Amino acid sequence: MSDVRPPGRKMLTFDSHSPSSAGLAARNHLQAVHQPAVVPFIALRTGEEPVDQELTLRDAPGEWGLAYADEVPEDRDVHGVLWQRHTQSLGRSGKPAGPWLTGQVHPGRLRETMVRLHCPVCNYPAGRSGDGWLFLEPLAAEPVDGRLTTWPAVCLEHALTYARYRPDLRDGYTAVRSAEPVLYGVRGRRLRFAGTAFETAEHDVLLPYEHARGRWIVAERLVRKLLQTTTVIQAVEVVAG
Template sequence: MPTRPADPSTTRLVPYITGREGEHPDLLASLHGAQGPDGRLHLAYHDEQNGDRDLRGVLWGRCSQNIGIDNLPTGRPRWRMVHPSRQRECMEQLRCQVCAQPARTDHGYLFLAGPHEMHPGDAVVRTAQPPVCVQHARIAAEQCPHLQGQPTVFLAQSAPLYGVIGTPYQYADGGLRALPAANGREALPYGHPGLRWYLASQLIRRLRAYTIINLDDLPPK
């Protein structure tokens, strides 16, 4: 898949997962409580389609996409927005969040974290940032504001799926309503009972069997 290199109004590279102007989430009215395969109510779309749920049965937020004739996102970037479908695609398939190409190197996968974002000494190291390929690791470190030019670089040999970030909902007599979550979003592991009433927006992986490296010591592609 080719990479559209930059926002035409700036010199910044626009990652594949970045939201674009004109892309909008689906309306709350498209959701309702429905009976699941186990006979219990759960969150669902009125017109649920293949792909609305991930392989573990979690419902994902729909969002329109502005796609050009080259099958890449187009439009002015919304820098603080992550497109849920494109983030999920890159995380599920372990593709580079910048160019959407396979991110695997001969030594594992590169994940970048900003200062104070992930701590190697933690018992569990998790990330909602898809990996990056060797080609785009340095430019991502230089241009991504949350990395502040000094990322922690994780070279992971194992990064299994952990869970999702999203919005919890409650079904009551008055209908559905979104519940507040810590910092506006809440991370739940797969298997958590609360996922029945959850609308996912980002996929999370757990980093295992990793080493910390410097950008200057990046492995060959």
């Protein structure tokens, strides 16, 4: 799979197999290239919000656990985990529309880009080279390889826009390639049944897919584990929001 853009869209590339050219080209494009203001695909729009849905218990063989009373197949991922519903503000073209809220994301569109390995800004395939997909991670002392992330890969063209949008990258970031960004699990609310109704037991739980507590989880973010990573650059400048 390689970078794909519709006719007329500019795609920035660099040779990631040469450390010197990779660092120079990435630094030029991620830090110095002026990019026009772009509203990220994942940006939360005014009026978009979680949908309060009636929960019930399903007890079919092999399917015991939480369910929506009016559940549809799209409410669950391929691992059978139930997801929080959110409204969407879409224009006539079917694309997100309306005023956007800086630094806030729409969980459904975030999930879409995470699953498809699409850029969260343009919603086209994220940048990929022989070393893997391009991710931006917060500066940290621990190694990037093996790190868990709830943020999608990005195309090189929109890497700077993406870095400026994410609140967790305002103190700098590490640009890495991951050859194997595996689906690891989800983050979300763990519920319990309190006699007559469901209540939240934990507000933010990290759940590997193989964990049985998935039956009591309403997921809000997808988690990938970055493996076989190669560091491209570290940007220590403060990124303006």
